[in-house]
Amino acid sequence: MNDIISEKKLKVIGTSPDRPDGVPKLTGTAQYGADHSLPGMLWAKVLRSPHAHARLLKIDYTKALALPGVKGIITSADLPEQKFDYLGPERVAQNFWHMTRNILAREKVLYEGHAIAAVAATTSAIADAALKLIVVDYEILPHVIDVEEAMADNAPLLFEDMITRGVTPPPTKASNISKRIQFQLGDPDSAFKTAEEIVEMHFKTAPVHQGYIEPHACLARADQDGQAEVWSSSQGHFVIRTMTAKLLGMKTGDLRCHASEIGGAFGGKTVVYLEPLAVALSRKTGHPVKITMTREEVFKASGPTSGASMTIKIGVMRDGTLVAAEGIFKYQAGAFPGSPVMNGCMCGFAPYDIANARTIGYDVVCNRPKAVAYRAPGSPISAFAVESTMDMVAKRIGMDPIQLRLKNIAKIGTPLLWGAKHGHAGFAETLQALQKHPHYQSPLGKNQGRGVAVGYWFNGGGESSCTVNVNEDGTVVVATGSPDIGGSRASTAQMAAETLGIAYEGVRPIIADTNSVGYTQATGGSRVTFATGMTVINACKKIIAEMCLRAAKIWKIESENVIWEDGSARPAGKRAGEFPPLTFKEIAAKRTATGGPIVASDSVNAEGQAPGFSAQFCDVEVDPETGAVKIVRYVAAQDVGRAIHPKYCEGQITGGVVQGIGWALNEEYIYNSAGRLENAGFLDYRMPVASDIPMIEAILVEVPNPNHPYGVKGVAEANIVPPMAAIANAVHGATGRRLTDLPMSPPKVLAALDA
Amino acid sequence: MMSEMRFESPQTLEAAVALLSGHNGITKILAGGTDLLIQMRGGRVEPTLLVDVKSIPELTSISQNNGAFRLGAAVNAMQMSEHEAFAQSWPGLTEAAMLIGSYQIKSRATVGGNLCNASPAADSVPALIAAGAIATIMGPQGIREQKVEDIATGPGKNSLAKGEIVLYFTLPPRAPHSADAYLRFIPRTEMDIAVVGAGINLTLNDKGICIEARVCIGAVAEKALLVKEAAAALIGSTCDESALEKMGAAVSAACRPIDDKRGTKAYRIKVSSVMARRAATIALNRARRTH
Amino acid sequence: MSKQHVTTQINGNSVEFLCETRQTLLEVLRDELHLTGTKEGCGTGDCGACTVTVDSKMVCSCLFLGVEAEGKSIQTIEGMAQGDKLHVLQRKFTEHAALQCGICTPGMLIAAQTLLERNPDPTEEQTRYWLSGNLCRCTGYNQIIHAVLDAAKELRGAKS
Structure with a gap:
């Protein structure tokens, strides 16, 4: 496994063929979450709380149920109670007691948009009308939106009995702080005393939504024997199955989940909102049930990533050596615990070799929708704070910002805050590639500035499965369990073709449902090309071994005397040259005569993933009279290990950067004094449009991962980590003003200019 | 249950007016529908008669x-x-x-x-x-x-x-050396609602002196404001820097904005004068080019 | 609720449908006629995923009533390829990897097609502004702009 295949032998990997699923997506026939229908299907709508925080006293839906066309209504009373327990690794722990309350509120509603009931009717207009007939008695409670206010002593409590975890001895008083975590390396307190310069700064970021263009949608049908089937738009249909089955008290095997095409996710489609409701309604009514969210519901009721409040302190010698660092990170979890603050604590200083460092994190609940993963969850937030502070460090000691980072960059063996050691090269190479970019030294115009920042992300491995079927004409079908969000069918097919030595066009990759392929974790954490790729390669190697056996049978020779070379079986050893080679196609054609179907399955729990690293610079121009920030140039270098499909690698980088630009400049949740979201739509939740940005220049740096046969490193996430700081640093360069509060919207920039 | 909505697409003015005045219920006129259909979707308006006027x-x-x-x-x-x-x-x-x-x-x-x-x-x-x-x-x-x-x-x-x-x-007939311009400020380059907007229409005489001007600003009050003082600052001048400054100051003084999701009061007051000055400059250059 | 009868042309075919007066063209296309290639991203005209043309003008089908389609000629993404032949824009979108998730693609293609019909040689800036009503969250727009400009070039070449 550790022998990386050298680049010159590769035929398919490193090229950018058309994606196998392209045509249906170009002609409109591809089926996304909302595109499925079944005969007799009902439409369901969800009743949502208009209040940010209230006790649910009574839900009366008798009038709604009596409306002609209404076939069934569910509330939390229709779902079994779940045990209070944090399951899984701490970094991504899940608590079903919380989850069941998030999909249908029980004792309280905890945010505007919190689901209360769901109605299934013969038309969506009738379902809508029925919602208006449901009477809910609320006892309205004071609410809290801001993280610092939620941490205050007298804050309204979302959970009256929540005791902060991770503090010894445990506090005696309940609070909104779900968890405190701390990481430490060396002795930062002593080390700060030795520093020649110390920079300490405070930062805030706003929660931002993943902004996928496809709203959540699903279709479910349930049988009277307890079986059910779901078609939904998610990053992981196995995850949907696990969660839905548990939330409904079903046997996992009775629930069959299909991955529809998915219209963007970026982490936001890794949890359930609608699927359990659709299945429960289908069970209750005996009809298939479809539910789709409106855009307003997506904003009010699905998860953004956290907003945060942070303090960073960095100690440095005048030669640029970082000697000590500390970060305090307070992340909003939304209505239920589980912000990505632990990731923030781990990733912020991870690019650097700092012997003495400490990070402290707080996971804080408040009356907002529950935070969900968003591209490198947690890391962009802490990186905004750390990388902005690093810029001030560079300016304080008069050092070039890339030089400062290169001087302190983590290498193989550098200790990490959480006790492990860096295992991979690539960071320095990426910074050097950025430094060499011809425009890094180019002159800037009036009101322009240049900013640099870097970003780290763990990347994922984990469980993936596949089955490879060889067809009689020598083509293969590769079935995996990984929903394809951004072109992973293409990279999977490329790796299969490369391994088998057949043409890319001879591989048909598909995404099998949960009952047709082995367990596969969600498409997330930049893991698919790495982990699913690995299992596909393994299965293809098994196919080759089988093809050699079949060739031995055809030739009637010993199988150890058959080798596989250039897509053909050849006699070898003492049999070398006795027979002409048999091609993949020829052996496939003799399937029946040589032993029947040629199939290989494989599953992995992949380890050895390399972290993602991106280094970026951007030039901005600030309008001194309006505070508008224009992105003039953007260059993003990223270590991609080896680019399987270079165009899609570039696409991941340009896409991540532009999401970061939105995060930096305009995206935010605007709440009014009643705790209601005022900008629940694309009009005032301002994501970048095509005319806002220039061409983003992506530099693919290839430092192969020795733990993957083709050197793959995940590419989807590290790119969103640097932009917020890169832009803030460029704005500082242009104006001399340091923006520490995201987004850097025109009113804030103008206020800073006038200050 | 929502009541039924009648849809009519009259071909003449008289028919439209008869429909609109003859209906007892909520009537709405459908032109482009880009505001109305959003309001209907959100349940903010539930017309019982919709009159499409695009066939007139x-x-x-x-x-x-x-x-x-x-x-x-x-x-x-x-x-x-x-x-x-x-x-x-x-x-x-x-x-x-x-x-x-x-x-x-x-x-x-x-x-x-x-x-x-x-x-x-x-x-x-x-x-x-x-x-x-x-x-x-x-x-x-x-x-x-x-x-x-x-x-x-x-x-x-x-x-x-x-x-x-x-x-x-x-619209009035165009005089020689007259032109208009409109500028707005939005956070993005497209797709936003104006945070402030400024429309200027001015006429110069043969010597380049402004003899007529109208200055109107949007998004800074409950409705668009025609600012006579701003126009007065331009009239009689060559629209030089100092006149533009005065005009901008008059615009800012006329604003009575609110803080909302699209901008703050302070921001709107300040940027309204910026937009007005920039729009005036565009209108001025256009007016100088026309005969 | 009584429905209204509408006669229209969709992708060159005569189509009759019944719809409620409140139903949008988008709802009619997707839910009544099963033409689900046109997508709903927002329902408020802010994302462009539901872009179609009506009498060759591009509109958001979420802001257009089904009853307004009477006597009109509508083109959706399903009418873009001719038989087994993809439109140049469709081909260029795959070549340039201009789609990742693909949900904005149908609307983006229709918008790009109307641009090239009006302006066979658009600049990058004109293309960016023309497509500013079509949100894409995956690509950062680079590849989309390249694909449209490349398609324009090929179409110009084919004409000269």
Whole structure:
């Protein structure tokens, strides 16, 4: 496994063929979450709380149920109670007691948009009308939106009995702080005393939504024997199955989940909102049930990533050596615990070799929708704070910002805050590639500035499965369990073709449902090309071994005397040259005569993933009279290990950067004094449009991962980590003003200019 | 249950007015629908009669009479920009309409709808007012005329009586050395609602002295404001830096904005003068080029 | 609720349908006619995923009533390829990897097609502004702009 295949032998990997699923997506026939229908299907709508925080006293839906066309209504009373327990690794722990309350509120509603009931009717207009007939008695409670206010002593409590975890001895008083975590390396307190310069700064970021263009949608049908089937738009249909089955008290095997095409996710489609409701309604009514969210519901009721409040302190010698660092990170979890603050604590200083460092994190609940993963969850937030502070460090000691980072960059063996050691090269190479970019030294115009920042992300491995079927004409079908969000069918097919030595066009990759392929974790954490790729390669190697056996049978020779070379079986050893080679196609054609179907399955729990690293610079121009920030140039270098499909690698980088630009400049949740979201739509939740940005220049740096046969490193996430700081640093360069509060919207920039 | 909505698409003005005044219920006029359909979707308005006016020729055409343009109230932004003579004569008004939403929206959104929807941030309204446009309105009592600045009265409110419909806008004949411009500030480059908008229409004499000016600002009060003091700062000057400064100061002084999701009071007050100065400069350069 | 009868042309075919007066063209296309290639991203005209053309003008079908389609000619993404032949834009979108998730693609293609019909040689800036009503959250727009400009070039070449 550790022998990386050298680049010159590769035929398919490193090229950018058309994606196998392209045509249906170009002609409109591809089926996304909302595109499925079944005969007799009902439409369901969800009743949502208009209040940010209230006790649910009574839900009366008798009038709604009596409306002609209404076939069934569910509330939390229709779902079994779940045990209070944090399951899984701490970094991504899940608590079903919380989850069941998030999909249908029980004792309280905890945010505007919190689901209360769901109605299934013969038309969506009738379902809508029925919602208006449901009477809910609320006892309205004071609410809290801001993280610092939620941490205050007298804050309204979302959970009256929540005791902060991770503090010894445990506090005696309940609070909104779900968890405190701390990481430490060396002795930062002593080390700060030795520093020649110390920079300490405070930062805030706003929660931002993943902004996928496809709203959540699903279709479910349930049988009277307890079986059910779901078609939904998610990053992981196995995850949907696990969660839905548990939330409904079903046997996992009775629930069959299909991955529809998915219209963007970026982490936001890794949890359930609608699927359990659709299945429960289908069970209750005996009809298939479809539910789709409106855009307003997506904003009010699905998860953004956290907003945060942070303090960073960095100690440095005048030669640029970082000697000590500390970060305090307070992340909003939304209505239920589980912000990505632990990731923030781990990733912020991870690019650097700092012997003495400490990070402290707080996971804080408040009356907002529950935070969900968003591209490198947690890391962009802490990186905004750390990388902005690093810029001030560079300016304080008069050092070039890339030089400062290169001087302190983590290498193989550098200790990490959480006790492990860096295992991979690539960071320095990426910074050097950025430094060499011809425009890094180019002159800037009036009101322009240049900013640099870097970003780290763990990347994922984990469980993936596949089955490879060889067809009689020598083509293969590769079935995996990984929903394809951004072109992973293409990279999977490329790796299969490369391994088998057949043409890319001879591989048909598909995404099998949960009952047709082995367990596969969600498409997330930049893991698919790495982990699913690995299992596909393994299965293809098994196919080759089988093809050699079949060739031995055809030739009637010993199988150890058959080798596989250039897509053909050849006699070898003492049999070398006795027979002409048999091609993949020829052996496939003799399937029946040589032993029947040629199939290989494989599953992995992949380890050895390399972290993602991106280094970026951007030039901005600030309008001194309006505070508008224009992105003039953007260059993003990223270590991609080896680019399987270079165009899609570039696409991941340009896409991540532009999401970061939105995060930096305009995206935010605007709440009014009643705790209601005022900008629940694309009009005032301002994501970048095509005319806002220039061409983003992506530099693919290839430092192969020795733990993957083709050197793959995940590419989807590290790119969103640097932009917020890169832009803030460029704005500082242009104006001399340091923006520490995201987004850097025109009113804030103008206020800073006038200050 | 929502009550039924009757949909009518009359071919004549008289038929439209008869429908509008004869219906007991919630009547709405459908022009481009780019505001109305969103309001209907959100349940904020549930009409029982919808009258599509896009089949009425008077409302959907641009014509010219003795140098005065007549702009149908249901003419959409794309139609305006594609009408070369109109766009050349009223570049500011055309630009203002062409700032409304995406090209998809511009293919639908109408100036009459923009005005009657009465959003304080409507882009084409300050430009219409700066242009000195007069609206011709037909109702059960017959036809009347009204200055555009007197139609929108506050957010979502207008002065039209039941059964009345705006037919067209009449723009004054273009004098030599006169031109208009409209600028707005938005956080992105497209797709946003104006945080502040400024429409300027001015006329110079042969010596380059401003002899007539109208300055109208949007999104800084409950409706678009025609700022006479700002116009006065330009009239009699060559629109030099100091006149522009004074004009900008008058604009800022007239603002009475609110803090909302699109901007703060302080921001709007400050940027309104910036937009007005920049728009005036554009109008001035245009006026100098025209004969 | 009584429905209204509408006669229209969709992708060159005569189509009759019944719809409620409140139903949008988008709802009619997707839910009544099963033409689900046109997508709903927002329902408020802010994302462009539901872009279609009506009498060759591009509109958001979420802001257009089904009853307004009477006597009109509508083109959706399903009418873009001719038989087994993809439109140049469709081909260029795959070549340039201009789609990742693909949900904005149908609307983006229709918008790009209307641009090239009006302006066979658009600049990058004109293309960016023309497409500013079509949100894409995956690509950062680079590849989309390249694909449209490349398609324009090929179409110009084919004409000259």
